[in-house]
Amino acid sequence: FEIMQKNVEKMTINYSPNFDLRKRDKNKIKYLIYHYTGMKNDNLAIKKLTSFNSNVSCHYYITSTGKIIQMVPDLYKAWHAGESSWANNKSLNKNSIGIEISNPGHEHGYRKFNDRQIKALINISKKIIKKYKINKKNILGHSDIAPLRKKDPGEKFPWKFLYQNKIGIWHNLKSKRIKNLRGNMSDFGLDNFVNFLKRIGYRIEYSNSRQLKRLIQIFQMRFRPELINGKCDLECYEIAKSLRNLK
Numbered sequence: 001f002e003i004m005q006k007n008v009e010k011m012t013i014n015y016s017p018n019f020d021l022r023k024r025d026k027n028k029i030k031y032l033i034y035h036y037t038g039m040k041n042d043n044l045a046i047k048k049l050t051s052f053n054s055n056v057s058c059h060y061y062i063t064s065t066g067k068i069i070q071m072v073p074d075l076y077k078a079w080h081a082g083e084s085s086w087a088n089n090k091s092l093n094k095n096s097i098g099i100e101i102s103n104p105g106h107e108h109g110y111r112k113f114n115d116r117q118i119k120a121l122i123n124i125s126k127k128i129i130k131k132y133k134i135n136k137k138n139i140l141g142h143s144d145i146a147p148l149r150k151k152d153p154g155e156k157f158p159w160k161f162l163y164q165n166k167i168g169i170w171h172n173l174k175s176k177r178i179k180n181l182r183g184n185m186s187d188f189g190l191d192n193f194v195n196f197l198k199r200i201g202y203r204i205e206y207s208n209s210r211q212l213k214r215l216i217q218i219f220q221m222r223f224r225p226e227l228i229n230g231k232c233d234l235e236c237y238e239i240a241k242s243l244r245n246l247k
Contacts, residue, residue, distance in 0.1 A: 011068045011124075016050045017087065018057035020077040029132040030076065031089075031096035032125060033081055035142045036152040037061075038105030045102060055079055058100040059077075060124055061223060068124055085203040086138070097128055103121040105152060108165055112156045122165050137246055139168040147202065147218040148211055155225035169246055171223055171239040193232050195205070196240035228232025 037059065039045035042063050048054045049061060049071055057078045061069040063233045072078035080098030084091060094180045101117055104110060113121075128134065141157065142150045163170035166206050198204050198218060213230035 006093075009071055012047055012048065014050060014061075014069050014071060016057035016071040016078070017052050018049075018055055018079045019072045022077075024077060025074050026132060028077060028095045029097060030134065031086065031145075032134050032138060033092065033098045033140055033142060033145065034153045034157065035080060035098060035100045035238070036103035036105050036110075036154060037100050038103070038152060040109060042102050042109050044099070049100065058098040060097075060099045062099065062101045062117050062120050062124075064102040064114070064117070065113070068120050074128075081142070081145060083149070084142075086140060086145050087201045091169060093236045097132070099124065101153065103153070103201050106154060108217055110154060111157065113153075113158065118158060118161070122162065123200040125162075125167050137168075139223060140201075143218045143221060144202065147215050151218070151221065152185075153223040155228055159222060161223075169243065171242045173235075173238055173242060189234075189237055190232050193237050194242045195239055196237075199244040200240065200246075201229075205232055229245050 005204060005235060037045035039048065046061065048070070048173075049057050057072050058080045059070065059072045059074060059078050062215075063069065074097060077093050078098050079093060080100070081092040081096060084093075086092060091097065099121065101113060101121065125139070129139070141159075142152045142155055143154075160170050162168050196203055197215070202215070202219070204215065207217055214234065216232050217228050218228040219240070220230070220236065223243070224236060
């Protein structure tokens with residue numbers, strides 16, 4: 001991605017009716033959550049997010065051309081996270097800001113986010129982070145906070161690039177070392193890996209091997225998108241280990 005120095009286009013407003021009427025204290029805002037729309041085009045996505053019958057919304061919407069639309073004012077709770085949890089918090093709608101980014105998603109031809117979208121995302125994210133003093137560990141994807149339900153924003157979302165622009169977190173493993181870490185894990189190592197995920201913030205609740213595989217895939221989408229196989233190898237282990245104590 002190449003982030004140009006020109007200003008992002010002026011924000012427009014298209015309010016959604018789907019929010020809680022009670023205003024919240026700005027100090028309650030602790031999280032920034034990224035989503036993809038999972039809709040075939042902007043018109044369908046905007047229609048859904050502003051429909052009385054959909055029960056979903058977001059604070060900001062980034063179109064396929066990188067325009068930013070505000071749908072819910074910051075100090076009102078938008079309905080974007082649903083059943084969700086991170087660290088010791090549940091139902092993250094109440095203390096988060098949600099940004100929807102236009103993308104068809106895994107069901108409709110998932111594609112890379114374009115330069116104009118990422119430029120707009122960085123611009124609005126930095127303003128939100130500064131305004132509400134959001135910790136870098138609390139900049140998350142919908143899949144992070146609802147791993148058994150959601151995949152967005154997916155493996156094509158540029159988390160590493162955002163980190164290079166001072167947004168969010170990334171691991172500190174060197175690429176040469178990573179190439180040699182795709183061996184099998186012992187059961188003991190898997191238990192440690194799961195504990196690392198808990199320390200990062202993931203709420204680990206699974207009841208079978210299929211759900212555990214899904215949790216590993218979600219972690220891989222975020223921190224190791226080159227190989228998403230649902231298997232915990234040494235590379236996944238070391239990545240999680242390097243992230244477990246971030247402040």
